[in-house]
Amino acid sequence: MTLKEEVRRFWDKVPCGTRDVRLTEGSPEYFSAIEQDRDAKEPFIADFARFSEQRGKRVLEVGFGAGTDFVRFARAGAVLTGIDLTEHGARLVRARLAHEGLSADIHVGDAENLPFADGTFDLVYSWGVIHHTEDTPRAAREIARVVKPGGRVCVMVYHRHSLVALQCWILNALLRGRPWRTLSDVIFHHIESLGTQAYSLAEAKNLFSSLSSVAVTPRLTPYDVRITRNKYLPVWLRRFIPNRMGWFLVIEGIK
Ligand SMILES: C[S@@+](CC[C@H](N)C(=O)[O-])C[C@H]1O[C@@H](n2cnc3c(N)ncnc32)[C@H](O)[C@@H]1O
Structure with a gap:
């Protein structure tokens, strides 16, 4: 099986953000549980995506998953x-839009070969995908x-x-007696689908060096301060951890 096929199978089996939802798939309650979970864990998305400013704008989301954004x-x-x-993601998103009487152009395809003409969109958004x-x-x-x-x-x-990467290394390298494994290697093999990559700030900026301006900001996440699967460091303690140790790099660029 190719790596791309592995990745597709992984996300097709359990679309992003749906693993802990024990409600009938595709029901309004199911979608609202996914949305609440997203708001609790990643509340900073709204400021970054600026949803409310997109009326009438041509927007492309690459890797929509279960469609919360x-x-x-x-x-x-x-x-x-x-x-x-994934087909599974596309099915969920179609159902989700239909529930709300909304519409969009949905494609199943590959971010590495986007089936769109040059300069089509006002905004291209992609959260946790590439x-x-x-x-x-x-x-x-x-x-x-x-993008236009x-x-x-x-x-x-x-x-x-980041702290997530460090935790992954401690669990899968240090505690297993293999401290020579690199951060990239443990992330590749142990975080979500096989082949996951993670970047330094400079590398992330370099990915979009063809744009006329690019800013990269690290963001501390609940995943960085997780003690067990559902327990996190107390909020007062998190204040002492700098954002630059965060698991998310948010990249904003203008073409
Ligand atoms: C971590 S999930 C993020 C989903 C969504 N953006 C969110 O924040 O909930 C990763 C998503 O990327 C999609 N994906 C992975 N590789 C892709 C590719 N080459 N082209 C398009 N989508 C891809 C997966 O199918 C999955 O839905």
């Missing part, structure tokens, strides 16, 4: 297109290609120099 672009009135590697594809630089080039001159690119990729 996607539906928010649709609610805001964006002229919306989405693409994901680090899962084998040729991330190619996916980044595709994103930059399809003057348009915006908003992407999140994983950060190698």
Whole structure:
């Protein structure tokens, strides 16, 4: 099986953010549970995506997963297109839009070969996706290609120099008597789908070096301060941990 097929199977089996939801798949309660979980864990997305500013704008989401951000672009009135590697994600997103009487152009396809003309979109948004594809630089080039001159690119990729990466290394390298394993190696093999990559700030910036401006900001996440699967460090303690040790690198660029 190719790496791309492994990645597709992984996300097709359990779309992102649905693992802990024990409700009937596709029901309104199911979607609202996914949305509540997203708001609790990643509340900073709204400021980054600026959903409310997208009315009438041509927006592409690359890797929509179960569609939690996607539906928010649709609610805001964006002229919306989405693409994901999995049929399962596309099915969920179609159902989710139908529940709310919304519509969008949905594609099942590959971020490395976007089926859109150069300069099509005002915004290309991709949250936690292109680090899962084998040729991330190619996916980044595709994103930059399809955005209009003057348009915006908003992407999140994983950060190698973060607490999540360190925890992964302690568990899978140090505690297993293999301290020579690198951060990249443990992330590749043990975080989500096989082949996951994580970047330094400079590498993340370099992915989008063809854009006229790019800013990369690390963001501390609940996953960085997790004690057990559902327990986190107390909020007062988290204040002492700098954002630069966070698992998410949010990249904002203008073409
Ligand atoms: C961690 S999930 C993120 C989903 C969504 N953006 C979110 O935040 O909930 C990763 C998603 O990327 C998709 N994906 C991985 N590789 C892809 C590729 N080459 N092209 C398109 N989608 C891809 C997967 O199918 C999955 O839905």
